[in-house]
Amino acid sequence: MVAIDPTTLSERDNYKILTGTIIPRPVAFVTTLTENETINAAPFSYFNIVSANPPLVSVAVQRHPNSNEKKDTARNAIQQGEFVVHLGDEYIVEDMNQTAATLPPEESELSHTSLTTIPSDRVKVPSLKEARIRFECTLEHHLEVGGTEEQPACDLLIGRIVAYHIDDALYDEEKGYIRTDLVKPVSRLAGQDYAKLGEIFSIERPS
Numbered sequence: 001m002v003a004i005d006p007t008t009l010s011e012r013d014n015y016k017i018l019t020g021t022i023i024p025r026p027v028a029f030v031t032t033l034t035e036n037e038t039i040n041a042a043p044f045s046y047f048n049i050v051s052a053n054p055p056l057v058s059v060a061v062q063r064h065p066n067s068n069e070k071k072d073t074a075r076n077a078i079q080q081g082e083f084v085v086h087l088g089d090e091y092i093v094e095d096m097n098q099t100a101a102t103l104p105p106e107e108s109e110l111s112h113t114s115l116t117t118i119p120s121d122r123v124k125v126p127s128l129k130e131a132r133i134r135f136e137c138t139l140e141h142h143l144e145v146g147g148t149e150e151q152p153a154c155d156l157l158i159g160r161i162v163a164y165h166i167d168d169a170l171y172d173e174e175k176g177y178i179r180t181d182l183v184k185p186v187s188r189l190a191g192q193d194y195a196k197l198g199e200i201f202s203i204e205r206p207s
Contacts, residue, residue, distance in 0.1 A: 023195075024187030025046070026048065027044070027185075027188055028044045028085045029087070030043075031117075031125055031127065032073050032125055039108045039125075040073060041115075041128070042109065043096050043099060044073070050158055054160055056159065057085060057135065059073075060154050061154065061155045061157065068153075074142075082123040082136075083123075083137050083139070084125050084127050085159065086127070092128070115128050115129070115130050121136060127165065132167035132169075133165070133183070135163070137160060137162065140160040141156075143158070180200070181200065183197070
């Protein structure tokens with residue numbers, strides 16, 4: 001087994017090891033609003049659940065490596081105090097990937113996709129009609145992490161979910177659970193690779 005000291009590696013080499021080993025990673029497709037109400041959209045795979053009481057999710061937004069400036073998603077979420085997380089799935093992954101392009105803040109990434117926006121219920125930020133699962137969020141916490149105290153490397157956004165929107169086909173209202181076999185999520189691997197949900201198996205937890 002190879003032993004590697006991460007302090008001897010460049011940021012890029014640490015990135016390659018982390019994204020190649022911590023797999024698969026769910027994808028948050030996040031919409032935010034600029035001060036001029038331009039809709040920003042971008043995918044993030046540094047994403048997960050934080051808490052169920054209250055329902056919180058985390059999205060880690062890396063800063064621009066050269067300028068150390070906040071990316072549009074982080075800046076908008078901090079300024080406006082809200083954002084919408086859409087779960088990346090097989091049906092929107094191609095359009096979602098198009099929004100990963102680096103564009104100026106005044107240009108919406110959605111103009112390069114076939115996706116359409118609809119009003120959200122509890123936040124001002126619009127939602128994406130085609131997404132079958134989405135969470136309207138208010139910003140619970142913003143933490144500057146990584147890098148140095150003077151130049152953080154990442155903006156960690158903790159969002160409180162104030163509204164769930166789940167496609168009828170995916171939600172069993174009687175039992176109150178998600179039909180996971182129908183969600184069709186996509187996950188990030190390394191490089192340009194994604195994965196679909198593969199074999200599902202169950203293991204009983206010890207009591």
